[in-house]
Amino acid sequence: MTNLSQMTNEIDIDFDEDLEQSKDSTETSKKFLAFISDGLHFAIDADSVIEIINGHSITHLPKTPDFIKGIINLRGQIIPIMDMRLRMNRAEIEYGREACIIVISVDNISIGLLVESVSQMLDIYESQICAPPLSTHQDMVNGIARINNIVYLLLDCHLLLGIN
Amino acid sequence: MDNSMQNMLDMYLYETNTLIEQLDEILLNAEQEGDFSQDAVNEIFRIMHTIKGSSAMMQFNSLSALSHQIENLFFFIRENNINQEFGHDLFDLLFKASDFIKSQVVQIENNEPLNEEISDLVSDIDSFLQQIKGKTESEIEIQASKTNTEVVDIAEENQDTMLAIKVFFDEECGMENLRSFMLITAMQDVCGPFSYDPQNVENDPTTSTYIIENGFTLYFNNREDLDAAVSILKTSLNIRTYEILHNQPEEKKAEATKNTEEDSPSLKEEKHSNQIETKKAPASKKKTEDAPIHLSSGKQSLISVNLSKLDRLMDIVGEIVITESMVTSCPDLQGFKLDNFTKSARQLRKLTDDLQDTAMSIRMVPVSSVFQKMNRIVRDMSQALGKEARLVSIGADTEVDKTIVDSIGDPIMHMVRNSMDHGLEENVEERIARGKDPQGTITLKAEHTGSEVIITISDDGQGIDAEKVLAKARDRGLLTKPENEYSQREVLQLLLLPGFSTNDEVTEYSGRGVGMDVVKKNIEKVGGIVTMTSEEGKGTSTIFKIPLTLAIVDGMEISVGNSVFTIPIHNIRQSFKINEEDIVHDAGQGEMIRKMDNFYPIIRLNEFFSIPSKSETVSDGIMIWVEAGEKSYCLFVDELLGEQQVVVKPLPTYLSTYNIKDSGIAGCTILGDGNISIILDIINLHTAAIGGAL
Numbered sequence: 001m002t003n004l005s006q007m008t009n010e011i012d013i014d015f016d017e018d019l020e021q022s023k024d025s026t027e028t029s030k031k032f033l034a035f036i037s038d039g040l041h042f043a044i045d046a047d048s049v050i051e052i053i054n055g056h057s058i059t060h061l062p063k064t065p066d067f068i069k070g071i072i073n074l075r076g077q078i079i080p081i082m083d084m085r086l087r088m089n090r091a092e093i094e095y096g097r098e099a100c101i102i103v104i105s106v107d108n109i110s111i112g113l114l115v116e117s118v119s120q121m122l123d124i125y126e127s128q129i130c131a132p133p134l135s136t137h138q139d140m141v142n143g144i145a146r147i148n149n150i151v152y153l154l155l156d157c158h159l160l161l162g163i164n
Numbered sequence: 165m166d167n168s169m170q171n172m173l174d175m176y177l178y179e180t181n182t183l184i185e186q187l188d189e190i191l192l193n194a195e196q197e198g199d200f201s202q203d204a205v206n207e208i209f210r211i212m213h214t215i216k217g218s219s220a221m222m223q224f225n226s227l228s229a230l231s232h233q234i235e236n237l238f239f240f241i242r243e244n245n246i247n248q249e250f251g252h253d254l255f256d257l258l259f260k261a262s263d264f265i266k267s268q269v270v271q272i273e274n275n276e277p278l279n280e281e282i283s284d285l286v287s288d289i290d291s292f293l294q295q296i297k298g299k300t301e302s303e304i305e306i307q308a309s310k311t312n313t314e315v316v317d318i319a320e321e322n323q324d325t326m327l328a329i330k331v332f333f334d335e336e337c338g339m340e341n342l343r344s345f346m347l348i349t350a351m352q353d354v355c356g357p358f359s360y361d362p363q364n365v366e367n368d369p370t371t372s373t374y375i376i377e378n379g380f381t382l383y384f385n386n387r388e389d390l391d392a393a394v395s396i397l398k399t400s401l402n403i404r405t406y407e408i409l410h411n412q413p414e415e416k417k418a419e420a421t422k423n424t425e426e427d428s429p430s431l432k433e434e435k436h437s438n439q440i441e442t443k444k445a446p447a448s449k450k451k452t453e454d455a456p457i458h459l460s461s462g463k464q465s466l467i468s469v470n471l472s473k474l475d476r477l478m479d480i481v482g483e484i485v486i487t488e489s490m491v492t493s494c495p496d497l498q499g500f501k502l503d504n505f506t507k508s509a510r511q512l513r514k515l516t517d518d519l520q521d522t523a524m525s526i527r528m529v530p531v532s533s534v535f536q537k538m539n540r541i542v543r544d545m546s547q548a549l550g551k552e553a554r555l556v557s558i559g560a561d562t563e564v565d566k567t568i569v570d571s572i573g574d575p576i577m578h579m580v581r582n583s584m585d586h587g588l589e590e591n592v593e594e595r596i597a598r599g600k601d602p603q604g605t606i607t608l609k610a611e612h613t614g615s616e617v618i619i620t621i622s623d624d625g626q627g628i629d630a631e632k633v634l635a636k637a638r639d640r641g642l643l644t645k646p647e648n649e650y651s652q653r654e655v656l657q658l659l660l661l662p663g664f665s666t667n668d669e670v671t672e673y674s675g676r677g678v679g680m681d682v683v684k685k686n687i688e689k690v691g692g693i694v695t696m697t698s699e700e701g702k703g704t705s706t707i708f709k710i711p712l713t714l715a716i717v718d719g720m721e722i723s724v725g726n727s728v729f730t731i732p733i734h735n736i737r738q739s740f741k742i743n744e745e746d747i748v749h750d751a752g753q754g755e756m757i758r759k760m761d762n763f764y765p766i767i768r769l770n771e772f773f774s775i776p777s778k779s780e781t782v783s784d785g786i787m788i789w790v791e792a793g794e795k796s797y798c799l800f801v802d803e804l805l806g807e808q809q810v811v812v813k814p815l816p817t818y819l820s821t822y823n824i825k826d827s828g829i830a831g832c833t834i835l836g837d838g839n840i841s842i843i844l845d846i847i848n849l850h851t852a853a854i855g856g857a858l
Binding site: 063071076108 | 479480482483486727728772773774813814815816817818819821822824828829832834838839840841842
């Protein structure tokens with residue numbers, strides 16, 4: 001639990017610093033949380049991220065799709081966990097120490113995303129975002145941005161959860 | 165809107181909603197009795213007064229103006245009693261007004277602008293007031309002189325002199341000129357001709373400053389008018405003080421006039437200490453009025469708390485309970501002899517148990533608030549449809565979780581409307597011909613059965629015509645198998661499909677074919693089920709079975725592989741060990757076991773949930789004979805872990821898209837060690853594993 005709170009604190013601080021910077025620029029930027037799953041760099045809108053946790057034991061829940069790893073008890077709240085690798089139809093692996101769960105909340109639905117590692121907070125300007133090619137099989141990505149020579153796939157939470 | 169403003173608005177909405185509910189209740193009771201009791205009149209007067217006050221404070225002017233009119237009306241009624249013949253019009257008028265206020269409150273809730281157009285209603289009330297006044301004009305005279313305030317005795321000898329009241333408004337209440345004007349309008353209704361200073365308050369905002377400094381002065385011709393005006397002042401808002409001034413050239417009570425006698429010769433400024441009555445404005449009066457009424461109305465709403473705070477409280481309490489058992493059963497303590505620790509730990513456990521019980525009971529509210537609203541619907545519809553009906557409610561004090569109360573309101577309303585519209589016979593003759601009471605009865609019933617609350621809405625109407633339902637379903641293309649294969653039960657389930665409505669005409673109340681499936685959806689949202697029963701000619705019942713969320717269930721913890729499941733104890737009949745040869749195979753791939761001369765199917769939980777089992781043979785595991793409703797079968801599991809009281813938590817909303825409810829999972833619970841156990845739904849598990857057939 002201490003690790004967790006430290007972690008969230010750090011992220012909060014990052015938020016503040018970045019906010020200061022963005023004030024100078026005229027173009028609006030958005031905060032994204034970058035993470036890695038199956039070697040791909042993803043970025044998720046920081047507004048929907050509640051917290052990042054690790055070390056929770058996941059209870060398997062039968063009769064759900066494979067990519068629902070199970071449920072966890074987050075301070076009395078039951079939260080389903082979605083394995084990003086399995087969501088992308090990749091093979092299941094044993095996650096290492098770096099692995100963590102990004103808890104997001106979209107339209108009052110809370111869900112945890114199990115990812116290989118969380119890398120950093122990003123400021124992404126609208127001009128940096130390109131639309132994904134139509135033929136893409138990434139049915140949950142709504143934009144692509146290239147920052148510091150890394151290509152980030154911007155995750156659409158609604159598509160990810162299959163709502164609307 | 166800043167936070168304190170939002171809080172105020174929340175309070176306002178809560179208060180106004182509660183008051184309007186009370187108002188409806190009073191009106192319905194009074195209508196049934198055909199007359200207003202003195203208490204009812206006073207109560208309505210008080211309700212309107214409070215709404216007027218708080219609306220003015222929140223600057224919802226239309227609401228305050230309307231409630232002001234009604235207040236006036238009831239002021240009149242209180243003083244003069246209303247003639248019986250106006251009863252009907254009065255009720256209609258009041259219901260209309262209460263509906264208007266309700267709709268406005270909804271608009272406020274939705275952050276929509278208010279409907280300022282209230283002149284129709286206000287003039288309705290006005291003309292009504294004039295009408296009843298005409299009837300009782302002579303009584304006014306008598307009545308007015310009877311209003312015995314302490315003012316009367318003092319000024320009895322001053323009948324002929326010019327009387328004046330000087331009014332001071334609360335500091336910084338704003339719009340003093342308009343407030344003065346409101347006073348004038350209010351007084352015009354009850355007083356004879358009078359004049360006031362400054363003039364032109366209605367149109368000239370600059371008079372405000374004058375009023376702030378010098379007060380607003382009203383001049384009356386006689387004592388009665390003054391008294392009437394005083395009573396208006398007493399009930400008006402934002403009035404800091406008022407003074408009654410008498411213009412008395414010859415001072416009679418010289419002994420009392422010590423210092424202020426020769427102050428000022430001017431008419432309005434002349435003050436005499438013995439004749440000045442300075443009263444605290446209604447604030448204090450209101451308080452004393454409020455207290456006893458709150459007691460008498462018997463409401464339990466002593467404090468209103470934001471529901472999210474209670475949710476939070478519940479979560480924290482849950483955490484404490486878990487943490488407590490983590491501490492007391494900490495592995496580091498194993499093997500030590502800790503007498504004092506054990507003692508304190510036991511004390512702690514007792515306290516946390518109490519805490520948990522209390523926290524849960526806070527969230528429980530009686531369903532009566534929902535039931536009471538239905539009275540109004542039955543009343544309105546029986547008038548609109550010309551059907552006589554009454555509403556009987558049973559078990560209105562049944563307590564359920566607040567979230568359930570909130571979500572059953574609409575479904576119950578739909579069903580009551582359906583019963584009124586389709587359920588009850590079109591006309592009284594039909595009912596009499598069937599030997600029924602001409603007045604239809606709609607019954608609302610709530611009861612607890614262990615882990616569920618059951619709400620039944622039934623009517624004694626014509627029942628559902630199965631043929632008609634089938635024909636309709638055929639027209640709509642809703643049938644999935646030949647008509648003659650539908651059982652009565654299945655026919656009734658057709659009614660719950662989207663787009664089904666047997667009424668050919670769309671009425672104001674029902675017939676759009678959206679009612680029933682919405683009912684079903686709403687009830688399913690809180691984990692409940694809807695069933696209907698109907699007997700032709702006798703009536704229809706709709707039953708909502710809703711699990712008590714947050715309810716404590718006595719559960720048996722069992723394990724399969726690494727997973728832990730909870731089976732509600734009341735579903736368990738027996739547990740026993742078996743050998744491979746005890747299993748009987750049927751023609752399919754099913755397995756059965758013989759128990760007490762009956763054969764029961766076996767469900768292997770590991771196979772059904774695709775979990776690797778720890779038991780290699782049947783004899784390693786254990787059989788649990790479970791029973792729920794009409795279903796009885798055996799579950800094969802690895803191990804019994806023990807009995808535990810658990811708090812049922814619903815599964816996350818996201819997962820409801822996968823219909824796991826239908827696969828025999830009722831919810832989950834958090835165990836003492838913080839791990840999650842999945843609660844099994846014995847009925848659904850059977851349906852999912854074996855199929856609907858018995």
